[in-house]
Amino acid sequence: YHYLNEDDAVAINVYIDKSNRVWTVDFAGLKVLDVQSDSLTPYLPDRNDPNAIRFNVKGIFQDRQGNHWIYHEPGGVGICLAPKGFNQLYHNPGFIKMSSGGNVTAIQADSKDRLWFGYFDGGISVVDLQKGDTIRFRHSEKDKFSLGRGTVFCIFCDSKGTMWVG
Numbered sequence: 001y002h003y004l005n006e007d008d009a010v011a012i013n014v015y016i017d018k019s020n021r022v023w024t025v026d027f028a029g030l031k032v033l034d035v036q037s038d039s040l041t042p043y044l045p046d047r048n049d050p051n052a053i054r055f056n057v058k059g060i061f062q063d064r065q066g067n068h069w070i071y072h073e074p075g076g077v078g079i080c081l082a083p084k085g086f087n088q089l090y091h092n093p094g095f096i097k098m099s100s101g102g103n104v105t106a107i108q109a110d111s112k113d114r115l116w117f118g119y120f121d122g123g124i125s126v127v128d129l130q131k132g133d134t135i136r137f138r139h140s141e142k143d144k145f146s147l148g149r150g151t152v153f154c155i156f157c158d159s160k161g162t163m164w165v166g
Contacts, residue, residue: 013059017068023060030057030070053078061107063115071104077117106154111161118152124165 013025022033029044030053046052056073063069068080102122109115110126117125123138124147140146147165156164 015060015062017062018066025057025059029053030060058103058105059107061109063109064113069107069115071107071117073103077104077107106152108155108157108163110157110163116155116163118155118165120151123147124152124155 011024011026015023015025017023020035022035024031024033029042031040031042033040043053045055045057053070054072054076058071058073060071061069070078070080072078102119104117105120106118107115112128113130114126114128117127119125123136126135126137128134137147139149152165154166156166158164
């Protein structure tokens with residue numbers, strides 16, 4: 001575990017992808033530990049490289065197609081398309097119509113391959129990339145069954161396809 005504490009960095013998010021690689025997010029950037037090869041690869045912000053990750057990365061998620069989604073503050077999302085490799089990062093891709101304006105705090109896919117984006121004090125957007133549709137869930141004082149007030153910190157899809165929001 002010495003890799004995860006390199007330069008006294010504190011991991012603020014940890015994710016294990018489909019290849020069993022361990023991704024950590026810390027205040028310096030994003031790092032991936034490949035357990036099989038025992039190698040650590042850092043992905044750090046670089047203002048001079050438009051394909052580099054942005055500053056203030058908050059998390060990473062891999063969808064069923066193998067694409068990696070990276071979310072960062074302020075309000076950004078980047079995607080690394082699986083066929084292009086991780087070094088080609090598209091920032092705030094135009095085919096995502098999330099319409100929140102807030103910072104993304106969580107990403108998860110549901111059983112229909114729709115992506116759920118949780119926001120800092122902004123509810124949830126459910127994006128169907130195949131159809132181009134977006135559904136918004138927000139808190140409403142008038143609806144006691146609406147989403148709770150505040151920030152969405154995590155989203156989870158269980159084995160039955162039920163989505164859980166915290």
